[in-house]
Structures are given as C-alpha cells and as structure tokens.
Amino acid sequence: xxxxxxxxxxxxxxxxxxxxxxxxxxxxxxxxxxxxxxxxxxxxxxxxxxxxxxxxxxxxxxxxxxxxxxxxxxxxxxxxxxxxxxxxxxxxxxxxxxxxxxxxxxxxxxxxxxxxxxxxxxxxxxxxxxxxxxxxxxxxxxxxxxxxxxxxxxxxxxxxxxxxxxxxxxxxxxxxxxxxxxxxxxxxxxxxxxxxxxxxxxxxxxxxxxxxxxxxxxxxxxxxxxxxxxxxxxxxxxxxxxxxxxxxxxxxxxxxxxxxxxxxxxx
Ligand SMILES: *[C@@H]1O[C@H](CO)[C@@H](O)[C@H](O)[C@H]1NC(C)=O
Ligand SMILES: *[C@@H]1O[C@H](CO)[C@@H](O)[C@H](O)[C@H]1NC(C)=O
Numbered sequence: 001x002x003x004x005x006x007x008x009x010x011x012x013x014x015x016x017x018x019x020x021x022x023x024x025x026x027x028x029x030x031x032x033x034x035x036x037x038x039x040x041x042x043x044x045x046x047x048x049x050x051x052x053x054x055x056x057x058x059x060x061x062x063x064x065x066x067x068x069x070x071x072x073x074x075x076x077x078x079x080x081x082x083x084x085x086x087x088x089x090x091x092x093x094x095x096x097x098x099x100x101x102x103x104x105x106x107x108x109x110x111x112x113x114x115x116x117x118x119x120x121x122x123x124x125x126x127x128x129x130x131x132x133x134x135x136x137x138x139x140x141x142x143x144x145x146x147x148x149x150x151x152x153x154x155x156x157x158x159x160x161x162x163x164x165x166x167x168x169x170x171x172x173x174x175x176x177x178x179x180x181x182x183x184x185x186x187x188x189x190x191x192x193x194x195x196x197x198x199x200x201x202x203x204x205x206x207x208x209x210x211x212x213x214x215x216x217x218x219x220x221x222x223x224x225x226x227x228x229x230x231x232x233x234x235x236x237x238x239x240x241x242x243x244x245x246x247x248x249x250x251x252x253x254x255x256x257x258x259x260x261x262x263x264x265x266x267x
Pocket of ligand 1: 092093095099
C-alpha cells in the first residue's frame with residue numbers, strides 16, 4: 001500500500017514541479033535541482049502537459065508506422081524527443097522489446113538442425129548512434145550521409161545493451177544470428193571492428209549493401225536478402241529492427257520485433 005503511494009507521488013511530481021517553476025513563489029531551489037537530477041533533465045526542460053501529450057501521440061504514430069514517410073521530427077517535439085532518448089523512456093521501451101523477444105525465442109520450438117535463424121538490424125538495434133544524434137538534434141536536422149559516414153568510420157558506436165542481452169540469449173539457444181544492415185559494403189571492416197568492440201560476436205553472416213543494392217529501398221534490399229536465406233533453408237524465427245523497412249516485405253520472420261526509434265525514418 002505504502003509502495004503504491006510513493007509511485008503515485010513520483011508520477012505526479014514532474015508535472016507539479018514543472019507548473020510551479022513559473023510560479024511567482026517557486027519551491028526552494030534545492031528541491032527543483034534535486035528533481036532535475038532524478039529525472040536526468042536539465043532545469044528548464046519541463047514540457048507543458050499539452051506538448052507531452054501531442055508528442056507522445058506523434059511518437060506512438062511513428063512507432064506503429066501510421067505516420068510514414070517523414071523526414072525529420074516536428075520542431076515542437078525537439079525537447080520531448082531529447083528527453084525521451086536521454087531519460088528513462090527509451091531505455092524502458094528497449095528493455096521491454098528485448099524481454100518480449102527473448103521470451104518468444106525461449107518459447108519457440110527449435111529444430112536444432114542449425115537452420116533456426118534470427119535477423120538483427122545494426123544501427124539503433126545492435127549499435128547505438130545516440131552519441132552522433134546528440135550532436136545533431138535527435139532527428140531535428142535533415143540526415144547528412146557524409147557526416148554520418150564519418151561517425152560510422154570512427155567505429156565507436158556503443159552497444160544497445162538490451163539488444164546485446166537478447167543477442168546472447170538467442171545464440172545460447174542455438175539460433176543462428178544474421179546481421180542485415182543498410183550500411184555499405186565499404187564499411188564492412190569498421191562495422192566488424194565496432195561490433196566486436198561492443199561485445200557482439202559469433203554471428204553467422206554479416207550482410208551489407210553491395211553496389212547493386214544501392215538505390216533500392218531498405219524494404220526491397222532486405223526482403224531480397226531474406227529471400228536468399230529462405231532459399232538456403234533457414235527458418236526465420238525472429239527479426240529485430242528499429243525501422244519498419246527492416247521488418248516488412250517478403251520472407252518475413254515468424255515474429256517481428258520493433259525496436260524503438262523516434263529519431264529517423266528509413267523507407
Ligand atoms: C526486463 O527483464 C529484466 C530482467 O528479467 C527486468 O529486470 C526488467 O525490469 C524488464 N524490463 C521491462 C521493461 O520489462
Ligand atoms: C578488411 O579486413 C581484411 C582482413 O582483415 C583485409 O584483408 C582487407 O584489406 C580490409 N579491407 C579494407 C577495405 O580495409
């Protein structure tokens with residue numbers, strides 16, 4: 001009972017404090033600073049309830065693929081997306097999809113003939129480009145492939161920790177991991193290096209875009225690559241990706257798991 005009350009208090013606290021910041025007789029400063037630390041947000045980052053609701057509605061539409069295509073996040077939602085990404089929201093959503101994926105993998109009936117497979121996308125699925133997007137408005141800026149390539153070539157993208165946990169669970173079940181990425185073949189070495197450094201190993205195959213794949217939509221390119229895996233006799237149990245173009249098309253897996261990403265859209 002007592003526990004419930006604490007939760008309730010915490011959940012209304014942000015709104016209460018946000019509204020009181022503009023109050024002529026605000027809370028003593030230390031209390032506000034304490035809240036800012038708890039929530040991981042800077043002082044003054046408080047968003048109005050209306051903006052919170054509007055941008056949550058926008059994000060749900062994005063995650064459900066009801067709102068596509070789109071080129072950049074709405075200007076009004078810049079602070080909202082930032083708070084979601086660096087606060088607890090993104091992390092919780094990542095954990096939830098990872099947990100559900102793992103539950104499914106553990107419950108699936110496996111043949112054990114080495115042909116059970118799971119597909120993983122790389123960017124924003126296994127590796128996080130959040131350090132890059134922190135410098136580029138969390139999706140507010142139009143995508144710049146030259147700058148992004150420079151970031152990729154540093155090979156320092158950290159693991160999405162919840163995905164690393166799922167990845168290792170999938171492998172431990174004897175399921176083969178196929179990494180299917182929109183990254184170019186010319187980034188093979190740096191991508192391998194980055195994956196290993198971030199803790200990923202023992203994938204069955206890393207598939208990148210070759211020259212003949214350039215110009216295709218991700219949906220088409222990835223479908224063709226999955227078609228080939230099916231032709232090779234693999235059974236695609238699961239597919240994890242942050243874009244719907246990772247998950248839709250032909251030769252879809254038994255279960256698709258949409259990893260959250262409100263920062264960009266790839267057709
Ligand atoms: C995911 O699973 C872990 C470990 O079982 C648990 O600690 C965590 O709370 C779960 N997260 C969510 C969001 O379900
Ligand atoms: C990639 O690595 C392989 C093996 O380490 C090496 O033979 C090859 O030259 C490298 N390719 C590039 C483009 O750096």
